[in-house]
Amino acid sequence: MATRTYDVVVWGATGFTGQWVAKHLFDRYSKKQLRWAIAGRNEEKLRQVRHFIGDAKESVDLLIADSADQASLTAMAEVTKVIISTVGPYSDYGSLLVKVCAMVGTDYVDLAGEVPWMRDMIDEYSEYASKSGARIVHSCGFDSIPSDMGTFYIQQHAQQHFAESLKCVRYTLIKAKGGMSGGTIASMMNVIKLAVNNRKVRRLLGNPYALNPDLKFNGGDKRDQTGVRFSPDVQRWTAPFLMAGINTRIVRRSNALLGFRYGTDFRYSESMATGAGTKGYLAAKSISLGLKAMTLTSVTRLGRSVLRRFLPAQGEGPEVNPDSPGFYVIQFNGETRGGESVVMRLKGDSDPGYGSTSKMLAESAVCLAHDSISVDGGFWTPASAMGDALLTRLQDNAGLSFSVITDND
The missing domain is CATH 3.30.360 (Dihydrodipicolinate Reductase; domain 2)
Incomplete structure (x- = not known):
């Protein structure tokens, strides 16, 4: 983890909520405080996100990764500590990334509110996450x-x-x-x-x-x-x-x-x-x-x-x-x-639908990337994974x- 290029990558940054997650990170953290990037499948739209967040110097890196391309998702996961996924419905677009993160040991947070899909991910990939050390935390927005x-x-x-x-x-x-x-x-x-x-x-x-x-x-x-x-x-x-x-x-x-x-x-x-x-x-x-x-x-x-x-x-x-x-x-x-x-x-x-959600999701990722979290790899919830550390971040940031x-x- 210490050798990875980024602390956090926002995947799905071109979507409505993804843009606001990126804006919170840009407004809140300097490059010295947080190494982060935005990712998606369309480079031109990612450049527009830079404009949306006010990145006139184009300092935020862009990564190309497609929900149906495991090689591109793996390449993204291997260079970051934590991936934020804002790409829903997750049962349509999110499963392959969860699998990849669980396999390569990359921590992961999302906004999922799809109970059947989360149940499937827990059942299918818990063993991979336990072995790799990946901490997978669903529902890090207003849900829940x-x-x-x-x-x-x-x-x-x-x-x-x-x-x-x-x-x-x-x-x-x-x-x-x-x-x-x-x-x-x-x-x-x-x-x-x-x-x-x-x-x-x-x-x-x-x-x-x-x-x-x-x-x-x-x-x-x-x-x-x-x-x-x-x-x-x-x-x-x-x-x-x-x-x-x-x-x-x-x-x-x-x-x-x-x-x-x-x-x-x-x-x-x-x-x-x-x-x-x-x-x-x-x-x-x-x-x-x-x-x-x-x-x-x-x-x-x-x-x-x-x-x-x-x-x-x-x-x-x-x-x-x-x-x-x-x-x-x-x-x-x-x-x-x-x-x-x-x-x-x-x-x-x-x-709650975008402003607070984007801040909660972003701070959950930063918490996993920077704070001393004692849990091992596996599928967790916000409270069980991050507890007091996340409480502090939610109130401060x-x-x-x-x-x-x-x-x-």
């Missing part, structure tokens, strides 16, 4: 760092103050301003398409512990919220949270990889708040029905085609306003087995803040 690291943080607080872990943690998205990238939407549709055509995938998606090392593990969690519920935690109506299907699985995998630090009976859930009173209830009902309608529409090729007309295309994203970068606020509520309660707020200073509060103000 706030969930995973927020739970890690509140659990640490409970251990420090009550000398025991929290038996349950509930995540509620209080408010957010931002939009989704086309890559995220394409990945979601791809998962639905796979589920329609494959009974095994449907069973996996219905398993709350689909990403646990032991697929037969059965804890206290059931299916994710699908309808409207009133939350005593935030005193508001809540709707199903679109990202819960991936976030909850990552948090439960972290618990297992951390030696069930939170307990074998630990429970975790996610929802999004819509407001109080009739207005809040109707908003939650509308979101619930809308998600069900989108899922049903995505089942057919025609339905997916119709949805794509109204949603950002792959490689595109929401309109960016520098004067209004977006934000999000998440509340975590938990109770220990002894009856103590903890309430924690996590705040992000940018649009990625605009996240974690704070324990005493009430729901």
Whole structure:
């Protein structure tokens, strides 16, 4: 690793999120602090990324690597410590790179939210990664760092103050301003398409512990919220949270990889708040029905085609306003087995769909490249791989803040 040319390479840098990852690295780190490059299959588009990030001196190196060309991916992996992959849907474009990184011992982070694909990668390449020393960490963006690291943080607080872990943690998205990238939407549709055509995938998606090392593990969690519920935690109506299907699985995998630090009976859930009173209830009902309608529409090729007309295309994203970068606020509520309660707020200073995601992904890669990380090669989660080191980076460099509060103000 010490002899490799780059600390970090951003693969898929020409896409919407990839450009913002590159911009964060360019703005945050000098060449002396971080040796990095951008990569993709089109040299001209990579040169345009240099312009986007403000690299007038063309100081950032360009690497050519294609998702279908193992030789080019291997050449890229062999010269870097960590690869950031922003190329989704990952089940279409990401598998070969994971294989290559696992084989040549290159650390890897991505934005994957595709549970079936991640399960396949874990099952197929864990042995390679263990032998080579490659640390593979999926879901290092809004899926699922706030969930995973927020739970890690509140659990640490409970251990420090009550000398025991929290038996349950509930995540509620209080408010957010931002939009989704086309890559995220394409990945979601791809998962639905796979589920329609494959009974095994449907069973996996219905398993709350689909990403646990032991697929037969059965804890206290059931299916994710699908309808409207009133939350005593935030005193508001809540709707199903679109990202819960991936976030909850990552948090439960972290618990297992951390030696069930939170307990074998630990429970975790996610929802999004819509407001109080009739207005809040109707908003939650509308979101619930809308998600069900989108899922049903995505089942057919025609339905997916119709949805794509109204949603950002792959490689595109929401309109960016520098004067209004977006934000999000998440509340975590938990109770220990002894009856103590903890309430924690996590705040992000940018649009969760690209601004905050790009910073979290970039800092995860830098954490693996530069910080003292004790885990060996294998497939990890953000919390189980990077823990306190990543918590520090997220707060120092990625605009996240974690704070324990005493009430729901």
